Amino acid sequence: MNAQHWISGTWSGEPCADSINPADGTLIGKFPDGGTTEAGAAIAAARHVFERTTWGHDARLRQNVLLAWAGALEGEREALARLLTAENGKPIAQARGEIGAAISEVRYYAGLARHIPGHVLEPEPGTISTILREPAGVAAIIVPWNAPAVLLVRSLAPALAAGCTAVVKAAAQTTLFTAAMLRLFERTGLPAGAVNFVCETGYAASDRLVRSHDVDVVSFTGSTATGKKIMIAAADSVKKLSLELGGKSCCLVFDDVDTEAVAKRLALAATIISGQQCTAARRILVHEAIAPQMRRHLTAALAAFRLGPGIEPDTQIGPLIDYPTRAAISALVERACDEADSVLLRGAMPTGALARGAFLSPTLVEHSDPDASFCQEEIFGPFATLETFATEDEALAKANNTVFGLSASVWTQQGERAMRLARALRNGTVWVNDHNRLFAEAETGGYRQSGLGRLHGYDALADFTELKHICIQAGVPQGTSRVCAA
Template identity: 60%
Template structure:
């Protein structure tokens, strides 16, 4: 099979790194090399920033909402015709094909959503005194740096890139090295759309962090959008402070799922097992803590253990697989170390996961683990373990359920499972989370804003508010007098 080749896109040209450096792209299901990516640094980042700055300052892109809409719509159409991209996503990321197909469909839908909004960014006009008029305009913020993670590399790219382009910004995309191939393939379709000026779209790949640091520190980058860990988000906030650039940060999560005594335990357990193992547990909104009423605890122990045990772990390209590998060998080591420590410290081990042998031994696989624990202060109840690991806890009443769920530094998402509609709304309102699902989990839409409370981040993604990070509001005043 022909090796893939992900290069930088700078000022309309696909090019290698200045010094020719490359790195390998690896299939996490097998450990095999599937291609190479250009390994850039500060020089390539500065060239991309300069190209984006020039395009913003000299082209009509920021003032052309109809052109931006047409470019986005044509990009979506081109992606829809690329039915091979889901397989490439699975090959490079490891997720099962069902998830890859859903990610591609969701990304295309989001592009079309923001294409519609490109022509609807109204301000307002008013007479503030006799003959004195005040107008407000929503203007593009300028150059946007987008640092994209590897776990959902297409949809998480689009949820930042589509609103940035719709708003009229120019962009530099910095993908995760683990998913540079799918990122380059998706952006190749955009780069070929007529009407997109050179320099509006730039891509710089790297294996280190010099490119990311340049995007954060550069005074020519007006907006920085990052999805990733809480610790890196803190470093970005500190490094970006001297330039006072706008920040959009979606950081960690430790999603709680509150299961009340009137819930269907068997059905809920199956849904929670799927929510906990989506992208092999490598999703910030994945189910991490399951809080169940004490009267149903034993039943949930059996049902959730059985549901997690039934998940078929295997290559994402195999249609029978329910969960693929983790992203790479380092992720397996990091998650497995945390899981092993949790197994030693928890009250009860219900399902002991680990690294499978045999045909899967060469890949980055880790099977699900389920533990039960009472003390919500335990590190494995508080820290985000980015893999297929679930903690089961119990509560005695509604007040304790909310208190336990809110005992965290995070506030990204949660879910409530009950047949009582009033209780569902009461509890959802009391939870300190940016998203709360009722009798469901991990349901995200282009139209609905998401984001975190507390240390889960800044700003909102998706929806109309998703445009806000890429827009500035300008007030224009004129005293024209009275006729």
């Protein structure tokens, strides 16, 4: 299949760039390689709809569009899941779960579209202050490749619910999939130009979106390094930024848990999407009393995973997103293995039938210095570190010793300890006896260099709205006398 740009309701552009299946290197389809021209046209189309139509004022229309889109996605969910697995490489079960979560989230924001209230107060006699939450304008949504269904929807759905118009720029690796999702808007009453789509292999279109003074919001999910570049490029226009950036999730495991059971769950949390998820378990901090058991059980759980093409139902870990990424991650893993105190499981590129794909098996190292580069830097692949602690305070100090603050988890049977640590951890999300549980209804986002703003939940609307204060001197009825407080 092929994809094209979608601007002002028209599909255009000559497909020329390849989309490759990372499991075997085969060609899936092609898409056009756009740039500043296409981005400029998409911005103009979105600006026109926002300024010259009633889209931003018609909550019922926006709700109907979102509900119709959810219905169209539902009708194509298996085809979308298979395309997602083909382009991204993730196991088909994960792809099906992601499509289901995306559909649920579209419906959630469809419900909120008709409930974006303000408030009214009388700060002094006869003065009426009305506070309205209004759509911010044109939103540029830059979608990553690791979870392109959910990470598209969690920005686009609240943007549309709030009354914004949008320009979507997909990651090159999953452009066909993003185009397939957006094409289903054709089965709705979406006005032409309310949502636009630009394809590219590089960054010229993204740069135009970020720098444009006609774009009011940029919503980006990706690395902290790229997020910093976006902040610099957006500074001249002082636009709103919604950024979910890197993470280095710590999992604090205490000595009152079932070590084998927790090890299996942490192994899954560390290898979700082949470790290519910003909330994946990266650092396993274990109480020293159970360290020997955790070494054994976690190593065994990671080693037992089956690598394979995502479309095969018994595959547990698919390939990395592409060959250059696999090479870069492999080099970082090798350096970590050379520097770590001990290597409990060394990952490798498989031979045989899987040699054609971008596969990399999991790695687990143990290290005592939390300041080591591989304990601090996000390695976006199937790689985890094991560290030990003796006291609760030491665990907390190690976990908070990071520039990130996206997510963490606490594993203990003591409820008071779990709440105490959850409050003290400097992270936007803290799970208790769980990891990687995300919901449409619950806001997510990061502290520190893990980002700005929140997506999912009601507060996601704040990233795509502005507050307006309207003040009217209405006065008081004639004959009303002013009283003074005692």
